[in-house]
Amino acid sequence: MNNYPDFRKFNYTDMYNKMNNLFNQNIDNNIYTEAYEDNNNLYDPYNGFIRGNLFKDLYDPYKIKVPYDVKPMNEQASLLTDIDSLGFAMVDLNLYLDIYPDDNKAINLFNQYRKQKENLMQEYESKYGPISLNSESLNKYPWAWDDMPWPWDN
């Protein structure tokens, strides 16, 4: 049995029931502060991530009525989903701020998510190995960067 990190333990579900939704909301509330609530035109990072869109007024689904939940099946996948969500929120705020550089609320939100992502990245990489070449987890023998799995594996 191998013991290398495995982030692939997640599933999608379209059984969008209230319990699951509340569960996800609770996870989010532990991680993300209230700042996004001041921006009620925005989804929180997880709900933006599963939609591919942080901006409520731009969300325009096709075929699927409700977005698929990304269901982490273990602690590692759960941590990665939080990192993915924050990273996604940063990408979407980044594009928005390129056009609206004077929106101070969005700048503050970007920086809040950036710090949260940085902290979670450190936690993830210390436990499961490097995602980025800036990681302290690379200070080890043998070289850890090439460890499996790579993102395209399944």
Add this chain to the structure above:
Amino acid sequence: MWKYEKKLEYPINIKKKDLRMAKALLEQYGGSNGEFAASLRYLNQRYTMPDEKGYALLNDIGTEELAHVEMIATMVTQLIKGASVKELMDNGLTAQYVQHDHAIFPTDANGVPFTSAYFATTGDWLADLTEDMAAEQKARAVYEHLMDLTDDPDLLAPLSFLRQREVVHYERFKELRNYYLKKFNVKNI
């Protein structure tokens, strides 16, 4: 320069082999409205945008498109993993096997190799941004066609994510174009 993160922008974990969808998905890899074309279009156009907003937006969307290239390649790789030669032949992938075996190569759904003729750089912000808006709409339409072809949640979830990114990118290009129309006092548009 660029820095790699050893993860996908959105997770992909396909459990069911589907060669028909693999072939169809190649359209968004090396097709005329695909992710490679999108990334190279914006990353080449960024140098001649009129100001820092254009530099930044084309740089950053072009960068995100590279993450989408990786997502499509991941989907195709996982969809054809373990397929026999006979299965490839039975699903229209004979030429794919002859040329590439199970490897990834940027072609469209018909196996036509990628070409930079799929996009333009004109040095004219109005022409370039208008092309970019059209490119995002064409990619959105192709994602809808792809979503019509499958009911596998492992495919629909990432396809829906990618389709939605086209919607957002379109909006940002439109906002940039409108900002420049005003800034440069362009009439008759």
